[in-house]
Amino acid sequence: MPLSITNTLRIVIFAHGHPRFSPGGGEHAAYALFKQLQILPNTMVWFVAACDSSFFSVGQSVGSINSEEILIPKAKNDFFYHSSTPLDESSEFKPWIQKIQPDILHFHHFAHLGIDLILALLGLMPNARSILTLHEYLTICPYQGQLLRRDGKICYKGPSIHDCIQCVPHQSTTNLFMRSTMMKSLIERINHIIAPSHDLAERIKKFNIVTTPITVIENALSNHDQPQPKSTNRDHHTTKSRNATVFGYFGQIHFSKGLHIIIKALMMALRDNPNLHLTIHGTDIYQAGHPDKNLQSYFNYIQSLIEPLNSQIYFHGPYTQDELRCLISNVDWMIMGSLWYENSPVVIQEAYLHKCPLIVPALGGMAEKVRDGIDGYHYTPRSPIDLSSQMLYVANNPQKRLDLITTMQEPINNTEITNSHLKLYKDIVDTNI
């Protein structure tokens, strides 16, 4: 293998977006890994991200932020993920990657990149080994990749033509079949799959019926290059002096994230204990007047829920990674409300980093990453009643928070994550599997 020539591992990381333009969890994870690998000896690493065609001038086939960070146009078609970056003479991308001669092609996600581009790259670079990191269930679920049905129910049985067509009625059964054929080929052709949670790995094995090896490695976190001092214990917390309990929601305002469950639970809990507060963080600037009607109507719905609770709920809005530490230190408990399995939500690691216990639905990746009674508490998914009981319980027993702070796990360590990736890269290059 080429590795033996220089002993330097040449890696290209592909992401479905650049965190600079599209600050999502997957984009951040891919970029953080790229940054970590960059500082290691004996590796050369490049970052390729898909981004909106508006970034490109007429006649420009690729863009770049610097010599290591390349931008390619987003795939056109959301259902079949047909790429907009052809590997022919019309694009600078092919000569660029041929010059790089990577040992490893590591794809974070396939959306926006294009399945045909990934498969064509595997053909173009027969000596490179390939890895695909999955970020949700898009290989299984053609609707929103969350195994959350259009009617709001969890898709327990998994995909089938007869079920899926109900979620995507504007598609045809042929399109569904074609999509699943392409997914099957993609998963088969990739040398190795990374799942950031066991939950995701198990479901992919079960529903995609893959023989491709899957390794569970957590996503790297951005802004975590330096370990945080452990003395962030918040015994001196100001809210304690007010005898109030503050819950914090950190995440996008989207139906699948279940903020409405949390607000309804708070309403119920307030009847028994008026000293409860909720701060909401994480809506983004696009959501006011968002072109997506569903999102906008959900946003309006949340506003109508919040309005009568003005004194109990503070709507903070968007935040940056730099502000996060400060914001988390202002809350006693982090609450999640997701209606779907999730995978490995970044906010859970953020909570560990800042020693903030969590209250999460007993579901999928959240239940896996947050151990009940050790890292936080579980509640019955989608049940405002159970969540309100949980809220009252922790408010009435403030010692529980301090207990959990002593038992909760350490946050994932970027160095370890990077080393796990590197080991996997070396393994698949060496063993040629």
Place this chain on the structure above:
Amino acid sequence: MTQILREQAVKLYSQGHWLELFKFLQPFAIKSNETAWIDQYYGAAAFECDELNHAEESLRRAIILDPKQGWTYYFLGKTLAKKNAITEAELMLSMASSYLPNEFWPSFFLLEILLKSGNYIAAQALFLQCSKRFKGNPHLISLARREPSLAKLIEKDMGYAGKLENIVELRNGQIFITGWSSSPSPQDLIKVEINGKQRTIKALVKGIPRPDASQTYGYSNINLGFILGLNRSKLDKNSHIEYFWQEEKVTMNIKTINDEPWPQNAEFLLNILGINTLSPRHAIDLFNTNIGSSLLYLQSQVKGKESINNAIQASYSFGANKPRNAAEVSVVIPIYGRWDFIITQLIAFSRDPWFISGRVELIYVLDDPRLAPELLNWAEGFGEHLLVPFSILILDKNYGFSTATNIGVAKSTANYCCLLNSDVFPINAEWLAPLLSHIKENHNAGVVAPLLLYPDGSVQHAGMIYKISPKIPDIRLNIHPGKGLHWTGGSHPRTVQALSGAAMLIKRSNYDLVGGLSTQFIRGDFEDSHLCEQLKSLGLNCILMPDVQLVHAERQSFPKNDSDDNHVNWRVLANAWLAEKLLSPNPKK
């Protein structure tokens, strides 16, 4: 003074010197001197000069000053009609017509307004009055001809309602005239003169349902459509021809069937005949007329094999940079309507070691040159690198399934050829190998085909049978038994009556022996069963292998606007009739 003014105005009015009258009266009209006749004359002149606002204002004033002047209402009605205030115009014209019962124009324009507003019942009542009062008035007759809802009231005197819609001529001199009429013998309404000599016209089909016409014109009978035919002999092929519809000369364009490939010509003819609404029960009657012989004529114009090479505009090969062994089987896939299926196909084929190793020669035949730029861009940018070598033949026009497939097979090199539709996708990686080993091991296997499923897993094709439906006498159709149900027939290969051309494997020498797919059908229905029959006549069998399964997204490759069911049905019926002709002992070629 007023007297002189009025005399001059009446003079100009009666001579129809509207602009002069308009200018003449303008200084007086503007002052609003409360003289009704000035407003009336000025308003009429303003209307004729297209000064509608002036006209409306003056005429309204005139009516207030002198409400019993019928002509004032008449001009105001016409002004309002021109301003598209139909309801009020109707009111004004009906006032005019009641003040001036013996004047033709007020009633006539009221009639026009009623028709324009869709008030057919009132229009018919008025028309009956008018036809008594103004019998023989040419304007009334002309209006009745234009407006079939009126004509039927007195059609014995004035002609029948109806419309001549299409005239189409074939190169052999056969002419079809289509349209609809309330007359039981529409052939009598049309006159055709060739070099001044009148020709006899035959009614080929009458009573084609035309709900559109009957609804628009208020008939209870919907069977109004007709197809008439005549044939100009070879002698008068280039002679001057004139058509008259109810005594009026026809000025519409005569359509001709041109040099398109036969399937397009046949579809064009079926389409223009307007038989969509005709029940398939009449299929045999219809094809036994000159319509059938015209189809056979068009079919006989199918070009011979020598032109096949000319049909290939360009050919490209992709992913063929690796050295390859001679292919064992060629897969030929025509593309029409949608090209993007090949992305999924190639991605699926890239799971199959046979395709990757070059044991399969994959040939796409683009039978839809409009798609060439997009298809080639994708093939160069992505397809090239998908591990599966393939080639694309671009045809210079759309020839139809059979010709496209035959061209692909002619260009293929393997001893076996697999015909495949572009919307057929493998479920499992290896599907061709078992078909091939079966046909190799069984010498009497003429055609071997997989079980084809719908995307939902139910049967799309498990062999075909021929069946005469009691609803469509004398025409055998290809039926797919068990379509839509789940397969329960086990996995053993079985002999069936015929197999679908959507996916079939044939020995190349046998394919050539029977001349490939017949190009004598109108795209995509009976070519496959005809091929099966020909192979069976050589003592070979049609074998279904149920354990090899592919998905067929049937008809998905046809663009949506082509899938008008009735149109497809008549194409199928025409093909079924052609199939009978081809299989009859003395086939007409």
